[in-house]
Amino acid sequence: MLDVRGLQKIYEGRERRVEAVRDLTFSLDAGELACLVGPSGCGKTTLLKCVAGLLAPTSGEVLLDGRAVTGPPPGMAVVFQEYGRSLFPWMSVHDNVELPLRQKKLPRARRRELVHEALASVGLADAHRAYPWQLSGGMQQRVAIARAVAYEPNVLLMDEPFAAVDAQTRADLEDLIRDLWHKLRVTILFVTHDIDEAVYLGQRVLILSSSPTVVQEQLTIDLPDERDQLHTRADPRFTSLRTHVYEQIQAAKRNAGAPAGGSRDTEVPGDARPGLDRTPA
Numbered sequence: 001m002l003d004v005r006g007l008q009k010i011y012e013g014r015e016r017r018v019e020a021v022r023d024l025t026f027s028l029d030a031g032e033l034a035c036l037v038g039p040s041g042c043g044k045t046t047l048l049k050c051v052a053g054l055l056a057p058t059s060g061e062v063l064l065d066g067r068a069v070t071g072p073p074p075g076m077a078v079v080f081q082e083y084g085r086s087l088f089p090w091m092s093v094h095d096n097v098e099l100p101l102r103q104k105k106l107p108r109a110r111r112r113e114l115v116h117e118a119l120a121s122v123g124l125a126d127a128h129r130a131y132p133w134q135l136s137g138g139m140q141q142r143v144a145i146a147r148a149v150a151y152e153p154n155v156l157l158m159d160e161p162f163a164a165v166d167a168q169t170r171a172d173l174e175d176l177i178r179d180l181w182h183k184l185r186v187t188i189l190f191v192t193h194d195i196d197e198a199v200y201l202g203q204r205v206l207i208l209s210s211s212p213t214v215v216q217e218q219l220t221i222d223l224p225d226e227r228d229q230l231h232t233r234a235d236p237r238f239t240s241l242r243t244h245v246y247e248q249i250q251a252a253k254r255n256a257g258a259p260a261g262g263s264r265d266t267e268v269p270g271d272a273r274p275g276l277d278r279t280p281a
């Protein structure tokens with residue numbers, strides 16, 4: 001459904017030329033939940049902006065359902081890291097969530113229905129009339145998620161959406177994302193610098209190298225689909241996957257500047273689990 005091919009982005013300044021990403025190639029199937037991890041400054045936000053059609057790549061292309069993305073595609077929603085700047089402070093929570101639905105020109109009754117469902121799904125059914133500045137950071141981020149969900153996107157991009165919330169809220173929001181994904185079957189590309197979060201959330205983890213950025217590895221997360229904070233994180237398989245991702249990122253830092261060998265598709269061999277057929281890479 002989503003194809004990123006040979007994506008390169010160079011920011012050209014007057015004095016400075018920054019190659020934010022060098023050569024990124026990967027694709028997402030419809031309905032997939034993939035996480036993208038990489039060190040800070042490796043170009044994750046740049047990549048998302050290119051995928052969202054907010055930034056033109058220097059070379060390479062992004063295809064959505066086979067069509068090149070040249071501007072914000074209909075059916076795509078983005079949740080940014082800075083929720084504080086992504087909600088309009090003069091609009092109530094209800095109006096913030098409703099805004100994109102007005103732009104979609106949905107009839108009033110349908111808008112009302114979608115806003116109610118979305119706010120209920122993020123646990124904010126009582127907050128319609130509140131203003132963003134009256135809410136905690138975690139609640140504001142839930143409003144931003146509700147706005148994205150109400151829009152009924154086919155593709156949801158999330159850029160380190162939980163980086164600024166406390167650990168407990170973050171755990172709740174992670175579970176919320178998996179719930180919503182199960183319910184809506186939307187395709188999600190979730191960017192994070194947090195290795196545990198990537199392994200906990202994803203069906204697949206794409207590991208980016210540090211600059212010059214390439215896709216270092218694509219790892220299948222063979223944890224059971226039913227995940228919960230206590231059991232999944234205590235699962236030995238979770239530990240071996242996170243260790244693997246950690247080692248890959250460390251290796252990527254050591255190899256920074258080395259020529260790209262192309263991304264590898266990997267499965268981590270490890271503990272034998274009955275009923276799981278695993279082929280070592």
Ligand code: ADP
Binds near residue numbers: 013040041047
């Ligand atoms: P990440 O999200 O992984 O932290 P970014 O995509 O924000 O990384 O940035 C990647 C690189 O591109 C960094 O070196 C950053 O300084 C640079 N960069 C990002 N945006 C711009 C811009 N608008 N102009 C120039 N350089 C930029």
Ligand code: MG
Binds near residue numbers: 044045160
């Ligand atoms: Mg970023």
